[in-house]
Amino acid sequence: MASAPPPASSRDLLLDAAERLFAEQGFARTTIKQIGRAAGVNSALLYYYFADKRELYREVLHRFVARLVARTMDASAGDDPEAGIRAFVAAQADTIALHPHAPRLFVRELVDADPGAAVDQVRLLAVTSFRRLCALIEEGQRAGLFRPDASAPFAAISTIAQLAYFSIARPAVALLLGKQRDGVSAATARDFARHAADFALAALAARPAPRARRSAGRARAHRSAR
Amino acid sequence: MASAPPPASSRDLLLDAAERLFAEQGFARTTIKQIGRAAGVNSALLYYYFADKRELYREVLHRFVARLVARTMDASAGDDPEAGIRAFVAAQADTIALHPHAPRLFVRELVDADPGAAVDQVRLLAVTSFRRLCALIEEGQRAGLFRPDASAPFAAISTIAQLAYFSIARPAVALLLGKQRDGVSAATARDFARHAADFALAALAARPAPRARRSAGRARAHRSAR
DNA sequence: GTCTATAGGCTGATAGAC
DNA sequence: GTCTATCAGCCTATAGAC
Structure with a gap:
């Protein structure tokens, strides 16, 4: 474990919130305002740190x-x-x-x-x-x-x-x-x-004894779901 | 293989188009108009066959x-x-x-x-x-x-x-x-x-010979990525 | 059954004050 | 760095003609 990260910048807060929300809801359904809210900062701030x-x-x-x-x-x-x-x-x-x-x-x-x-x-x-x-x-x-x-x-x-x-x-x-x-x-x-x-x-794992583990079963049942 | 399906109704066309588009783009990004266009029917028709x-x-x-x-x-x-x-x-x-x-x-x-x-x-x-x-x-x-x-x-x-x-x-x-x-x-x-x-x-597969395949390696390396 | 037209809502992004 | 206010665009869904 790395030592506890310092205060956590707004940038990191946005990244953390985005990771969770994007994963839970997907990119399209997640809104800028949701991310801002979850990160505890204003949503417009997102455009200060990221292009879009x-x-x-x-x-x-x-x-x-x-x-x-x-x-x-x-x-x-x-x-x-x-x-x-x-x-x-x-x-x-x-x-x-x-x-x-x-x-x-x-x-x-x-x-x-x-x-x-x-x-x-x-x-x-x-x-x-x-x-x-x-x-x-x-x-x-x-x-x-x-x-x-x-x-x-x-x-x-x-x-x-x-x-x-x-x-x-x-x-x-x-x-x-x-x-x-x-x-x-x-x-x-x-x-x-x-x-x-x-x-x-x-x-x-290599078979210790590569003998007749199955004798006639190799070719059959392979395409039985046609 | 089932026999070739008949003409393909507008409903089926919509389902087929939706399957492809939803999979490729996801639900949110896929629009009603895209589905209608891909299916070759008017997008409003979708609301005739499906609630939403x-x-x-x-x-x-x-x-x-x-x-x-x-x-x-x-x-x-x-x-x-x-x-x-x-x-x-x-x-x-x-x-x-x-x-x-x-x-x-x-x-x-x-x-x-x-x-x-x-x-x-x-x-x-x-x-x-x-x-x-x-x-x-x-x-x-x-x-x-x-x-x-x-x-x-x-x-x-x-x-x-x-x-x-x-x-x-x-x-x-x-x-x-x-x-x-x-x-x-x-x-x-x-x-x-x-x-x-x-x-x-x-x-x-059951091991034909469950002898000493690995003697001391079981416990180690299991949590090596801390 | 299939279409046109459009209402109404929500969203990404910007401008600009502090 | 952080905020408020706002707009233009796009989307779902409906109304209603044919």
């Missing part, structure tokens, strides 16, 4: 991605493949826990036909965190720890997708898990983060 | 979920656990391929603090497709095919999260995979669907 509503949005997005990259890169450096992947997923979970609204904010941008502001942030992720995760998987494959027949980028997507989806669709996940409250508890989120790392590592 | 913009949205959502439930339930019925899970994922992939915009539409609703229209649809999914997937996993655990230490609901979420995330974040995935065009090819999507089923089944 869009730039405020970009700034919020960038703050989150920068922290995600820093934490995942930091946590997964210099470890062996298995420990590195565990640390990577843990860092992903921790960053999300600190910015619970950010994944939703991010995904809102990603689903756009024109992912405008997000495209630069995704590019950054692609050459840092995502590349690191792929490298860890490939290293494990070379070392004989992981099965060699899996595509490293695909496996990396499957790995990050778990926590990403969990936090994005959190209200829905609560319903799927049969929770009553409209939120998943922090403890459940932690449990799922551990599960996600286990799940990915189990999926990657 | 919101009801049109609910209708689009319901159409997709109903088809997803039908296909996944149909495909995964009566199979053994492994074949059932493969069929389930294949049905998920096929439904998405037929409604490429729908997952984005759906997730837009899910990320809202108040998932309004989606909550009923998620409830429906929870007691049908999701429950089926959990049952398949538990059945495999009882039969000794799958590791007994995994949580079935968590594993089910991890399973569906892969394709869900892939199709939701499609523009970002294209960047992560280093594709030039701003879309992932249909072939790549098919490859990923196969990978997703393999990944999930490998993660679930």
Whole structure:
């Protein structure tokens, strides 16, 4: 934990309020006046610090991605493949826990036909965190720890997708898990983060005995949903 | 494949146009006039068939979920656990391929603090497709095919999260995979669907030799990203 | 069933005082 | 740096002719 941040400038207050509101309601539905009200400052002040509503949005997005990259890169450096992947997923979970609204904010941008502001942030992720995760998987494959027949980028997507989806669709996940409250508890989120790392590592693990685990079942049932 | 649908009524044209536009731009940014224009009918006609913009949205959502439930339930019925899970994922992939915009539409609703229209649809999914997937996993655990230490609901979420995330974040995935065009090819999507089923089944598979696969690495690196 | 025309409300952004 | 006041533009939804 970094030391408690100083007074908190109006600029930061605006960024914090915007992060929450944009994530909860989306860009279009969130109004300038709402942000000003939530930040406790006048809404016109927004135009003193940011060129327009869009730039405020970009700034919020960038703050989150920068922290995600820093934490995942930091946590997964210099470890062996298995420990590195565990640390990577843990860092992903921790960053999300600190910015619970950010994944939703991010995904809102990603689903756009024109992912405008997000495209630069995704590019950054692609050459840092995502590349690191792929490298860890490939290293494990070379070392004989992981099965060699899996595509490293695909496996990396499957790995990050778990926590990403969990936090994005959190209200829905609560319903799927049969929770009553409209939120998943922090403890459940932690449990799922551990599960996600286990799940990915189990999926990657080299089979100790690659014998006839299934003899005739490989080709069938593959396209049964036509 | 059902036989080619007849002429396509104005109502259906509106629904189709709305599905695409809502998914691409979101609810708020999509205007009544855009939908009318895209559907090739007058925008005021929308109020003849639907009470308001919101009801049109609910209708689009319901159409997709109903088809997803039908296909996944149909495909995964009566199979053994492994074949059932493969069929389930294949049905998920096929439904998405037929409604490429729908997952984005759906997730837009899910990320809202108040998932309004989606909550009923998620409830429906929870007691049908999701429950089926959990049952398949538990059945495999009882039969000794799958590791007994995994949580079935968590594993089910991890399973569906892969394709869900892939199709939701499609523009970002294209960047992560280093594709030039701003879309992932249909072939790549098919490859990923196969990978997703393999990944999930490998993660679930019972270890033939549960010996010392890792001796001292369990506890460490778990919280390294503080 | 499909259209034209328009009312009425809300929003992003600016001007300018302090 | 922070505020008040305000406007021009766009959007949903309705009325009503055909």
